[in-house]
Amino acid sequence: MASVLPLLYTVPVKIRVIPRLDIKGPNIVKGVRMEGLRVVGSPAMLARTYYEQGADELLALDIVASLYGRSLDLDIIRSIAQEVFIPLTVGGGIQSLHDISHVLRAGADKVALNTFALRNPAFLQEAVREFGSQCIVLSVEAKRRGEGWEAYTEGGREHSGRDVVEWVKEALGLGVGEILLTSVDRDGTKTGYDVDLLRTIASFATVPVIAHGGARDAASLADAVVAGADAVSLSWILHFKECTIPQLKEGLAERSLSVRRSSP
Amino acid sequence: MKIRIVDFGVGNLHSALKALRLFCDDASTSEDPAELRSADALVLPGVGSFRAGMHGLQVRGLGDVVREAAEAGKPILGICLGAQLLLSEGQEFGRCEGLGIIPGEVVPFPPLADGCKVPHMGWSPVDVPDAVSREGTILEATPPGADMYFVHSFLLRPQDHVHTLAVTSYGGHTFASVIRKGNVYGCQFHPEKSGAEGLRLLERFASICAEAVLR
Numbered sequence: 001m002a003s004v005l006p007l008l009y010t011v012p013v014k015i016r017v018i019p020r021l022d023i024k025g026p027n028i029v030k031g032v033r034m035e036g037l038r039v040v041g042s043p044a045m046l047a048r049t050y051y052e053q054g055a056d057e058l059l060a061l062d063i064v065a066s067l068y069g070r071s072l073d074l075d076i077i078r079s080i081a082q083e084v085f086i087p088l089t090v091g092g093g094i095q096s097l098h099d100i101s102h103v104l105r106a107g108a109d110k111v112a113l114n115t116f117a118l119r120n121p122a123f124l125q126e127a128v129r130e131f132g133s134q135c136i137v138l139s140v141e142a143k144r145r146g147e148g149w150e151a152y153t154e155g156g157r158e159h160s161g162r163d164v165v166e167w168v169k170e171a172l173g174l175g176v177g178e179i180l181l182t183s184v185d186r187d188g189t190k191t192g193y194d195v196d197l198l199r200t201i202a203s204f205a206t207v208p209v210i211a212h213g214g215a216r217d218a219a220s221l222a223d224a225v226v227a228g229a230d231a232v233s234l235s236w237i238l239h240f241k242e243c244t245i246p247q248l249k250e251g252l253a254e255r256s257l258s259v260r261r262s263s264p
Numbered sequence: 265m266k267i268r269i270v271d272f273g274v275g276n277l278h279s280a281l282k283a284l285r286l287f288c289d290d291a292s293t294s295e296d297p298a299e300l301r302s303a304d305a306l307v308l309p310g311v312g313s314f315r316a317g318m319h320g321l322q323v324r325g326l327g328d329v330v331r332e333a334a335e336a337g338k339p340i341l342g343i344c345l346g347a348q349l350l351l352s353e354g355q356e357f358g359r360c361e362g363l364g365i366i367p368g369e370v371v372p373f374p375p376l377a378d379g380c381k382v383p384h385m386g387w388s389p390v391d392v393p394d395a396v397s398r399e400g401t402i403l404e405a406t407p408p409g410a411d412m413y414f415v416h417s418f419l420l421r422p423q424d425h426v427h428t429l430a431v432t433s434y435g436g437h438t439f440a441s442v443i444r445k446g447n448v449y450g451c452q453f454h455p456e457k458s459g460a461e462g463l464r465l466l467e468r469f470a471s472i473c474a475e476a477v478l479r
Contacts (some may be wrong), residue, residue, distance in 0.1 A: 012316065012379055012435055013386035014411060051459070055389060085283055087413060087457050104276055132312060134383055134415050177383070208385060230386070260387040260411040262459055 015252055016056040016231035016247055017221070019238050020212060021046055023062045023076060023092065027201040032188035032238050034063065034141075034156035040239040044079040050238065051084040053245035054262035058088050059112070059180070059210075061139070061235055065093025065153040066115040072099070074106045081107020089180075091139055097130050103106045104131070112180055115153040118167070124174040133177035133207075140164060142197055143184045149197055156184040169203055176177045179209045180233065186214030188236050193220060202228020218251020225257055243261040246251065265477050267470070268303035270330065270346075271295040272320035274349060275311030280343060283456040284465060287470035296402045300329045305339040305473040308346030314354030314418070317345045318362065327363060334365045339447040339473045341402070347443065347450025352367055356418055366445045368422035376435025387411040390441050390453065392430045401429055402449050402468045403442065410461040412441070412453035420452055447476060 021028045021043060027038040028046050040046065047058060060080050062072050071093050081088055090103050092205050093114025100111050113136065117124050127136050142164045149164035160167075168179060181201055183194035193214045201208050208230035215221060215234035223233050235259040237243050249259040267284055269277050284291040284307065294300055308330060310317050312372070321327045334340055342350045354360045354370040373382050382478045388446070389409040391434045398406070419439040422428055432441035432452070443450040449469070455462035 012377070012381070013384070013388055015388055054459070081279070082282070083464055085279075085456060086459050105278065107278055107282075109276065109279070132383065136313070177387075207381060262411075262461070 014183055014258050015089060015221075015225055016055070016210075017054075017248055017252075017259065018057045018059055018210060018231055018233040019046075019050040019055050019245070020061065020233045020235045021080070021256055022235065023060060023073070024064050026076070028239070029063070029131040030188060030235055033184055034187055036191070038044055042121060043076050044083050046184040046239070047080040047125060049082040050245065051086060054249065054260070055086060055245055056260055057086055057231070058084060060088065060090050061112060061230060062092025067154040067157060068214070069093075071095075074102055077106040077108060078239075089137055091137070097126060100127060100135075100188060104135070110135050110137050110178070111135040112139040114141060118151060118153055118162060119169070121174060124171055124176055128177075133175050136176050137180050137210075138171045138176040139167065139180045139182070140168060141182050141184050141195070144194075156182075156187070163249035164197070165200060169204065171228055176207065178207050179205060181209055181211055183213035187212070189214055190236060192217040193224040193229070198227035198229050218248050218255070221248060222252055222255045222257060225252070265305070265470075265474050266303045267292060267305045267307060267473055268300050269293040269307045269309060270300060270326055271309040272310070272317065272324055272326055274317055274320050274345065275309055277309055278308060280309045280456045283466050284470070285334050285465065287467045289471070295324050295326070297325050297329050300326065301332070303333075303338075304477050305469075306330060306333050308340065308342040308349060310343065310349070311415075312344030312345055313363070314348055315344065315358075316358045318354070318360055321349070321363075326434060330363055331365060334448050337447055337476070339469065339476050340365075340414045341451065341469050342448075342450035343441065343456070344416060344452060344454055347452055348418060350448060350450045351420065351461075354418070365448055366422055366427050366443055366450070367424060368420065368427065368443070370418050371421050372418055374433070374437055376437060380435030381414055383417045385415045386413070387436055388414055388432050388453075390430045390432050393428070396429060398429075402446060402465050402472065405464050405468050406461060412422075412451075412455065412458040412462060414441075414453045416452055420450060433459065447472065
């Protein structure tokens with residue numbers, strides 16, 4: 001299915017292609033709708049591979065930290081940061097300004113907040129005041145509920161009862177600098193991004209939106225961009241070597257979308 | 265050759281240090297004026313507001329250290345906020361005096377084309393204007409239009425165009441993305457976060473530092 005792009009469709013900055021590493025214990029894992037996790041490989045090795053392929057940023061999320069009430073394994077974050085010279089966003093189990101400091105000192109440039117922020121929205125504002133908007137990414141795990149979407153926590157396991165649109169609006173008011181918008185329904189399914197969700201959030205978002213969940217091929221990435229995503233995040237098709245970052249960027253460029261071409 | 269990253273209490277020094285260590289055996293961070301005076305070259309990093317940055321330098325007595333290094337012809341590389349601080353004045357949260365090493369000011373983005381958000385965040389091309397030579401500069405090995413990673417809400421505006429080494433366009437507006445006066449350079453983007461092209465630039469800076477030591 002080819003994407004239909006409006007004429008003269010332009011984007012202000014290059015579309016960022018962002019591999020996402022889901023951390024569990026010492027491994028990077030991947031599942032379907034965040035369940036049935038399979039081990040993919042070592043964090044440092046995958047980070048290096050995607051950096052060398054031309055990833056524009058990396059996302060590294062400990063997907064069980066909040067669930068088990070653990071804090072992030074900073075050694076793993078350090079091992080990832082050591083390999084890459086592109087921006088790194090880290091999330092999972094962050095519950096204090098101290099936690100953020102530790103993660104930044106371990107080599108992250110930005111932090112992604114979900115579970116703790118949903119329970120304590122004021123924490124987003126504190127974090128923004130301390131570290132600046134550019135450092136604070138709101139991570140939203142959205143599941144379809146009737147006409148809208150509900151925000152989930154703990155890696156798509158627990159529901160919060162919060163409507164995604166209202167929650168994102170509140171978080172924007174508290175100063176978050178970016179939104180990582182995950183469709184739990186699409187995650188790991190390779191059925192394309194949830195473009196309705198993206199269009200809905202992008203229609204009012206004043207900060208960049210990173211789409212995640214459902215990436216299938218370059219056409220699906222382009223669909224997410226046309227729906228309003230500023231960046232596309234993906235894992236399955238890269239982890240299981242169904243395509244490479246240069247192939248995806250080539251596909252985006254063929255659809256007249258501007259991407260960064262990295263030189264050797 | 266000894267390169268020191270000036271630690272003035274703002275932002276993330278570690279990524280700049282990690283990248284510089286690829287090209288310099290003696291690179292570390294310091295907030296000690298004596299240690300910084302003994303360095304062959306300085307890197308001024310920083311994330312945050314202009315005022316907080318100047319305050320961080322002043323309380324540690326580091327403003328004069330950086331100015332003296334510039335006067336002595338030592339190579340200096342300012343990154344993002346560090347580049348902005350090289351200019352004479354900032355306008356973030358009211359007027360604030362800068363280091364004044366390169367004449368000019370730091371101004372907010374003017375109104376931008378539709379769909380362009382501030383901060384300008386992401387990858388944008390860096391171009392050296394036709395009338396400017398990249399030879400012998402930190403951009404010598406950088407191909408035309410190389411993409412670099414930006415995160416900023418304010419712009420470098422050098423008073424004299426001879427101090428603009430490279431420009432970048434965003435939202436219909438073109439601004440100085442690399443400023444230069446002699447051996448003093450400022451990059452609005454983050455070379456330490458700009459992949460292979462960013463590393464190429466830092467490698468060139470390290471070579472310039474090595475050449476300066478030999479002279």
